[in-house]
Amino acid sequence: MSELQAELIRTEIELEDLLSDHHALSRWIYLLSRNLARVEDQSALVEADQGVWQQQGLCLIQGWLAERDLPRLQAFTDAQGLALVAEEPSFEERPPTLLENPALLDGGQDLVSFYQTPSYHAWDPSRIVFFSFALFFAMIMADAGYALILSLFLARYWKRMGASEGGRRFRLLTTVVLATSFVYGVLVGSYFGIVPQTASLAGSLKLLDLNDFDSMMRLSIGIGSAHLILANLVVAMHLRPFPHNARPIGWSLAVAGGFTLYLSGVESGASLTRLGLLLLVTGLLLVLLFSSRRPVKDLKSALLRLLDGLGGLTQVTKMFGDILSYLRLFALGLASSSLALTFNDLALQVKQALPGAGLLVAILILLLGHSINLGLGIISGFVHGLRLNFIEFFNWGLSDEGYPFRAFAKKETEL
Structure with missing residues (x-):
C-alpha cells in the first residue's frame, strides 16, 4: 500500500508538470488566432474592394450573393434608400458555387468538396455521392461484425460529434455508412469472418456468397455500369434538349447494351443478346453522330464532323476500363473476408497446439489480427470508395471545376 501511495504522489506531480507545460505551450493561441483573423479580414477587404467603384460621390458595389439572401438585401437597400440591381449570371461568367442540400444529406457535399x-x-453530385460512397464502403468492409464495432465507437463519441455543424454532418454520414455496412455484412453472411450455419437466423439472411466469384463479379460490374449510366443521364438532363444531350444518352445506351450482352453470355438468352446489340449499336451511333457540334455546311464539314465522332468513339476503351475498375469492390471485400477467416483459423490452431496458454495467445491473435484487418478495411473503404466517385463517376458526370462561395464576413475570435 505504501508503494502504491508513493506511486500515486509521483503521478500527481507528473500531471501537475504536464498541466503547467500545457499552459505554457497554449498561452499564445488566442493572440495568434486574433492576429490571424485580422490578416484574413484584411485580405477579404482587399478582395472585396476590387468590386467597388467610386467617383464624384457615386459608389457602386458589385458581388455575388446567394439567392436565398436576396430578400434580406432588398429590404436593406429599401430601408437605406439605395438602388439594387440583381441579375442571373450569364453562361460566360464564372460565379462561385454554393452547394446546399437537405440537412440529412449535407455529408455528401463534404465528400464532394473534399476533392473538388x-x-x-x-x-x-452530393446526393449521389452520399449514397454511393456508403454502398462502396459497405462492399469493401463486407463484415457485419466490423460494422457493429465501429458503431460502438460512433455511439461513444455521438455527443461530442454533435457539438459542431461539421461534426453533425459527419455523424449522420457515418451512421448511414455503418448501417449500410451492417446490412451488406448480413447479406454476405460474414461476422468477424465467421459464416453462420444455414439453419440459423443469420444463415437464412445470407443472400450473397463472396466465394461465388462469377456472381460477385456480375454484381460489381452491374453496380459500376449503373453508376456510370447515372452520371451520363444526369448530364443529359442538364444539357437537354436533344440533340445537345445525345452524346451522354448514347454512352448510357452503350453501357446498358454492353452489360446486357455480358448477361446474355451468362444466361444464354437470344432475346438478351438482341436487346444488348440494339442498345449498344444505337448508343455508339449517337456518340459517333453527335460528339461534335461542328455545323454541316458541305462535304468537307460533314467529313470533319464524322472524324470528330470517330475520335469520340475512342473513349470506348476508357469506359470499359472504368467499369472494370468497380471490380475492386468485390476484390477488396473478398480480401477483407479472407483475412478475417485466416486470423480465426490461426487462432484456433494455436489454441489446439498449446493447451492452457494457447487460449491467451489465441485471444491476442484474434484481437491483433482483427484490429489490423479492420484498420485496412477502413482505409480501403475510404480511399477506394471515394476514388470510384471522384475518378470514374466524375469523369463522366462533371467536366468543369469551380470554386466555393464564401460570404464576405468579419471573422470573430473569442476567449
Missing part, C-alpha cells in the same frame, strides 16, 4: 468544387453551371 463543381462548376456553377454544372450540377450538384
Whole structure:
C-alpha cells in the first residue's frame, strides 16, 4: 500500500508538470488566432474592394450573393434608400458555387468538396455521392461484425460529434455508412469472418456468397455500369434538349447494351443478346453522330464532323476500363473476408497446439489480427470508395471545376 501511495504522489506531480507545460505551450493561441483573423479580414477587404467603384460621390458595389439572401438585401437597400440591381449570371461568367442540400444529406457535399468544387453551371453530385460512397464502403468492409464495432465507437463519441455543424454532418454520414455496412455484412453472411450455419437466423439472411466469384463479379460490374449510366443521364438532363444531350444518352445506351450482352453470355438468352446489340449499336451511333457540334455546311464539314465522332468513339476503351475498375469492390471485400477467416483459423490452431496458454495467445491473435484487418478495411473503404466517385463517376458526370462561395464576413475570435 505504501508503494502504491508513493506511486500515486509521483503521478500527481507528473500531471501537475504536464498541466503547467500545457499552459505554457497554449498561452499564445488566442493572440495568434486574433492576429490571424485580422490578416484574413484584411485580405477579404482587399478582395472585396476590387468590386467597388467610386467617383464624384457615386459608389457602386458589385458581388455575388446567394439567392436565398436576396430578400434580406432588398429590404436593406429599401430601408437605406439605395438602388439594387440583381441579375442571373450569364453562361460566360464564372460565379462561385454554393452547394446546399437537405440537412440529412449535407455529408455528401463534404465528400464532394473534399476533392473538388463543381462548376456553377454544372450540377450538384452530393446526393449521389452520399449514397454511393456508403454502398462502396459497405462492399469493401463486407463484415457485419466490423460494422457493429465501429458503431460502438460512433455511439461513444455521438455527443461530442454533435457539438459542431461539421461534426453533425459527419455523424449522420457515418451512421448511414455503418448501417449500410451492417446490412451488406448480413447479406454476405460474414461476422468477424465467421459464416453462420444455414439453419440459423443469420444463415437464412445470407443472400450473397463472396466465394461465388462469377456472381460477385456480375454484381460489381452491374453496380459500376449503373453508376456510370447515372452520371451520363444526369448530364443529359442538364444539357437537354436533344440533340445537345445525345452524346451522354448514347454512352448510357452503350453501357446498358454492353452489360446486357455480358448477361446474355451468362444466361444464354437470344432475346438478351438482341436487346444488348440494339442498345449498344444505337448508343455508339449517337456518340459517333453527335460528339461534335461542328455545323454541316458541305462535304468537307460533314467529313470533319464524322472524324470528330470517330475520335469520340475512342473513349470506348476508357469506359470499359472504368467499369472494370468497380471490380475492386468485390476484390477488396473478398480480401477483407479472407483475412478475417485466416486470423480465426490461426487462432484456433494455436489454441489446439498449446493447451492452457494457447487460449491467451489465441485471444491476442484474434484481437491483433482483427484490429489490423479492420484498420485496412477502413482505409480501403475510404480511399477506394471515394476514388470510384471522384475518378470514374466524375469523369463522366462533371467536366468543369469551380470554386466555393464564401460570404464576405468579419471573422470573430473569442476567449
